[in-house]
Amino acid sequence: MSHVDISGWYNSLQQEFRSNSSKIEKISRRSEYWRKSNLDIVSDFVYDSSDTDINKQKGTCLYEPDLTIHGDNLEFMNKQSNQISSIMDVIADEQSFAKNYFGRLEEKSQKRIPRPLARDNTLDPKVGFALSFSDCLKNPLVIHNKTNTSNSNCFQRNLIVIKENVEVTIIETGNNLSVFNTVTEIYLEKNAKLNYLDFTGENNIFPKICHKFCDMAENSSFNHFGLKLNTKATRTEIELHLNGKGINTSIANVSLLNKKNHFSDENVLINHNGFECKSRQVFKSVLENDCTSIVRGKIYVAPEAQKTDGYQSSRSLLLSENSKFFCKPELEIYADDVICSHGSTSSSLDRESLFYLLSRGVHKSKAKEMLVIAFISEALEEIESEDIKAALSNYIENWISSFFNE
Amino acid sequence: MLKIDNLKVSLEEEEKQIIKGLSLSINPGEFHAIMGPNGSGKSTLSSVLAGKDGYTVDSGSVTFEGRNLLEAEVEERAALGIFMAFQYPIEIPGVGNMNFLRTALNSQRKTRGQEELNAADFLKLVRAIAKDLEISDEMMKRPVNVGASGGEKKRNEILQMCLLEPKFVILDETDSGLDVDAMKLVSKGVNNFSSSSRSFLVITHYQRLLNYIVPDFVHILVDGRIVDTGDKDLALHVEETGYKDFL
Numbered sequence: 001m002s003h004v005d006i007s008g009w010y011n012s013l014q015q016e017f018r019s020n021s022s023k024i025e026k027i028s029r030r031s032e033y034w035r036k037s038n039l040d041i042v043s044d045f046v047y048d049s050s051d052t053d054i055n056k057q058k059g060t061c062l063y064e065p066d067l068t069i070h071g072d073n074l075e076f077m078n079k080q081s082n083q084i085s086s087i088m089d090v091i092a093d094e095q096s097f098a099k100n101y102f103g104r105l106e107e108k109s110q111k112r113i114p115r116p117l118a119r120d121n122t123l124d125p126k127v128g129f130a131l132s133f134s135d136c137l138k139n140p141l142v143i144h145n146k147t148n149t150s151n152s153n154c155f156q157r158n159l160i161v162i163k164e165n166v167e168v169t170i171i172e173t174g175n176n177l178s179v180f181n182t183v184t185e186i187y188l189e190k191n192a193k194l195n196y197l198d199f200t201g202e203n204n205i206f207p208k209i210c211h212k213f214c215d216m217a218e219n220s221s222f223n224h225f226g227l228k229l230n231t232k233a234t235r236t237e238i239e240l241h242l243n244g245k246g247i248n249t250s251i252a253n254v255s256l257l258n259k260k261n262h263f264s265d266e267n268v269l270i271n272h273n274g275f276e277c278k279s280r281q282v283f284k285s286v287l288e289n290d291c292t293s294i295v296r297g298k299i300y301v302a303p304e305a306q307k308t309d310g311y312q313s314s315r316s317l318l319l320s321e322n323s324k325f326f327c328k329p330e331l332e333i334y335a336d337d338v339i340c341s342h343g344s345t346s347s348s349l350d351r352e353s354l355f356y357l358l359s360r361g362v363h364k365s366k367a368k369e370m371l372v373i374a375f376i377s378e379a380l381e382e383i384e385s386e387d388i389k390a391a392l393s394n395y396i397e398n399w400i401s402s403f404f405n406e
Numbered sequence: 407m408l409k410i411d412n413l414k415v416s417l418e419e420e421e422k423q424i425i426k427g428l429s430l431s432i433n434p435g436e437f438h439a440i441m442g443p444n445g446s447g448k449s450t451l452s453s454v455l456a457g458k459d460g461y462t463v464d465s466g467s468v469t470f471e472g473r474n475l476l477e478a479e480v481e482e483r484a485a486l487g488i489f490m491a492f493q494y495p496i497e498i499p500g501v502g503n504m505n506f507l508r509t510a511l512n513s514q515r516k517t518r519g520q521e522e523l524n525a526a527d528f529l530k531l532v533r534a535i536a537k538d539l540e541i542s543d544e545m546m547k548r549p550v551n552v553g554a555s556g557g558e559k560k561r562n563e564i565l566q567m568c569l570l571e572p573k574f575v576i577l578d579e580t581d582s583g584l585d586v587d588a589m590k591l592v593s594k595g596v597n598n599f600s601s602s603s604r605s606f607l608v609i610t611h612y613q614r615l616l617n618y619i620v621p622d623f624v625h626i627l628v629d630g631r632i633v634d635t636g637d638k639d640l641a642l643h644v645e646e647t648g649y650k651d652f653l
Binding site: 351355357358359360361362363364370374378 | 489490498505514
């Protein structure tokens with residue numbers, strides 16, 4: 001960190017975090033949080049990209065970006081951007097709002113699950129944004145990640161604070177061209193609402209490891225939707241702390257993978273600490289050609305979190321025998337008046353449905369596309385905005401023809 | 407139009423022969439009915455004609471307008487003009503009915519080298535058919551057959567038939583699960599659709615459907631073979647005496 005200025009508060013935080021880093025369990029095949037995972041994505045941060053046409057790595061762009069994170073620089077595109085500052089400026093500022101927030105959630109989220117990659121990020125952030133919203137945003141804030149191939153890896157650090165009664169939608173797209181390790185800490189005050197859509201770049205060959213930690217106050221909402229369209233290797237770790245009553249949250253993910261050995265690894269921990277909170281988790285994976293999807297989803301219900309309503313569904317469609325789906329749903333419940341359920345299935349395309357479509361003259365590849373779209377529709381339903389949902393459905397319907405035809 | 411010659415068919419998994427030498431010739435404009443007791447091979451016949459997996463053709467041939475039908479893929483058969491109304495129409499959650507119908511119609515048109523129908527013309531066409539069959543807008547907006555009653559599902563099959571305009575229609579036990587009113591509505595749809603260039607093969611257990619859709623020929627299928635052929639009076643005879651005379 002010698003090349004940038006840092007504030008006193010950040011310096012003391014760093015010392016504190018550095019000193020207790022050794023207690024965090026390292027990544028290993030024996031760790032239950034990494035079992036079945038693809039350790040290649042962390043074992044060697046150098047990837048051969050010589051065969052890659054980087055111009056094709058464009059990302060899932062539904063909207064024009066407001067902010068592009070290009071290498072270590074932030075490029076602001078329009079007016080909405082004035083609520084955004086660079087994380088590097090923030091950690092250099094003695095009076096920054098961030099001093100009460102930075103690193104706190106990462107530290108808290110080490111309590112139940114060791115997250116060594118998040119800690120690496122905390123100790124050496126290179127780029128990122130800090131957002132503090134006191135007013136609602138009319139339009140989604142679109143952030144585009146455009147990392148440099150010259151960097152062997154990119155540690156991106158983000159901080160989002162949403163004040164009372166404020167509603168914000170953020171859409172993140174990206175073409176990450178180097179190994180990408182991101183940590184985003186999110187604080188939602190009373191009645192605040194954040195819709196976060198994370199569209200990791202399609203056909204992306206570089207690993208993306210993405211952490212999102214969120215602290216939620218009374219009656220706040222957090223809806224997160226992730227999309228992986230033939231991304232080579234991704235790992236997502238989301239941990240939410242539902243700290244007040246009446247909190248609502250939904251975590252959904254769609255992974256469509258059929259390029260050799262592609263891999264998605266979804267990890268969610270929802271801590272229900274408040275009265276009458278609701279959480280939903282919906283995961284859909286469509287896999288072929290030695291691709292693997294892992295879902296570890298845990299609902300923790302504290303003794304005081306009565307009337308909790310927790311739901312988790314993780315389903316996979318295996319289009320070939322060599323594709324794999326591993327699911328570990330967990331419930332840890334200490335309250336006695338709760339509804340918590342989980343379900344997991346793996347299946348192939350339904351032959352009767354396929355025959356029905358074919359018998360009406362629908363071409364085979366189109367019929368498969370229709371059944372895949374139908375399969376993932378439950379996850380898309382989790383997106384609250386009808387406009388975004390329609391735009392995204394349309395995007396996937398156009399994209400999916402390449403899924404079966406390549 | 408359709409010529410079946412000494413067809414023998416087994417179940418793929420059990421190696422059990424179900425159809426044991428069936429011959430049948432259907433000309434344009436003709437209504438044929440096949441009746442038979444349970445297990446006689448009626449549904450196997452319709453499945454083989456539509457191209458469903460799970461059956462092995464041991465011998466014999468099926469030609470449709472001079473083409474070897476057994477070599478054609480399922481979707482090719484549809485584009486050639488073959489349509490089977492399912493005994494149990496499939497529910498497909500997540501696939502919208504309108505999207506399905508438009509995709510099916512345009513896929514067939516594309517296969518036949520015709521121009522695709524635009525959204526406005528398609529909507530006009532499908533709404534007119536739905537109105538005749540008393541199918542509500544709400545039902546049209548649902549996913550394919552999801553939440554539909556038995557009668558609604560069968561009406562949806564007839565709607566698909568009218569929309570896709572096949573040359574040869576197989577009605578596989580279309581009367582099962584229908585009340586009298588629904589049966590009349592479905593029969594009206596079929597009769598309005600009939601023409602001198604279209605042919606129908608109606609598969610049924612009971613004579614009652616044949617009161618509404620009057621066949622030119624009635625065939626009795628027993629143990630994989632046609633054992634008798636007659637006109638509509640043969641169906642009335644079966645209704646009175648059952649199949650015991652043919653066993």
